[in-house]
Amino acid sequence: MRHLPYFCRGQVVRGFGRGSKQLGIPTANFPEQVVDNLPADVSTGIYYGWASVGSGDVHKMVVSIGWNPYYKNTKKSMETHIMHTFKEDFYGEILSVAIVGYLRPEKNFDSLESLISAIHGDIEEAKKRLDLPEHLKLKEDNFFRVPKSKIMNGH
Numbered sequence: 001m002r003h004l005p006y007f008c009r010g011q012v013v014r015g016f017g018r019g020s021k022q023l024g025i026p027t028a029n030f031p032e033q034v035v036d037n038l039p040a041d042v043s044t045g046i047y048y049g050w051a052s053v054g055s056g057d058v059h060k061m062v063v064s065i066g067w068n069p070y071y072k073n074t075k076k077s078m079e080t081h082i083m084h085t086f087k088e089d090f091y092g093e094i095l096s097v098a099i100v101g102y103l104r105p106e107k108n109f110d111s112l113e114s115l116i117s118a119i120h121g122d123i124e125e126a127k128k129r130l131d132l133p134e135h136l137k138l139k140e141d142n143f144f145r146v147p148k149s150k151i152m153n154g155h
């Protein structure tokens with residue numbers, strides 16, 4: 001993982017519509033170009049880090065990169081679940097993410113319930129690890145400040 005932390009930004013697009021919301025775990029999907037531009041050594045798997053929507057606050061996140069073996073996708077995807085309750089959907093907005101650590105490879109599961117509980121496990125582990133000082137400092141990275149400073153609002 002030579003490339004971590006890895007910073008990237010992109011527009012939130014519609015996913016495969018399988019409704020991860022039905023699992024209680026919505027994931028904001030990046031467009032194909034963002035996924036195709038990932039460095040070769042950012043392998044598929046489950047990662048954690050920080051994310052912000054537009055010029056909003058920076059929150060903890062988990063991100064899944066790969067082919068979702070449980071669903072046997074044919075196209076590689078990069079999907080971010082943000083540990084925050086948003087008032088509404090944010091399709092079309094710019095999502096900024098800083099991937100700071102790796103959790104595990106993508107896996108297949110015998111049931112939807114076991115996929116869901118694995119993801120909940122990832123979320124808990126990510127929350128813990130992101131409280132480490134080495135990770136907390138990335139929350140304050142200038143990467144997350146740039147979009148804010150560009151918004152002039154007439155002043």
Ligand SMILES: Cc1cc2nc3c(=O)[nH]c(=O)nc-3n(C[C@H](O)[C@H](O)[C@H](O)COP(=O)(O)O)c2cc1C
Binds near residue numbers: 105
């Ligand atoms: C933290 C996290 C871990 C995940 N792990 C796996 C996994 O191990 N195997 C898998 O097939 N899908 C995994 N997924 C992806 C889900 O299957 C995916 O979110 C679901 O297919 C819904 O996608 P949608 O955005 O197209 O609705 C993971 C997603 C997240 C957020």
Ligand SMILES: Nc1ncnc2c1ncn2[C@@H]1O[C@H](COP(=O)(O)OP(=O)(O)O)[C@@H](O)[C@H]1O
Binds near residue numbers: 091
């Ligand atoms: N905490 C959150 N993390 C990620 N996306 C969220 C969150 N809350 C609301 N959303 C919205 O839910 C959408 C993703 O839901 P999902 O069921 O995965 O649909 P899709 O298949 O279109 O990606 C995101 O694009 C975003 O607009």
Ligand SMILES: [Mg+2]
Binds near residue numbers: 015029
């Ligand atoms: Mg999604």
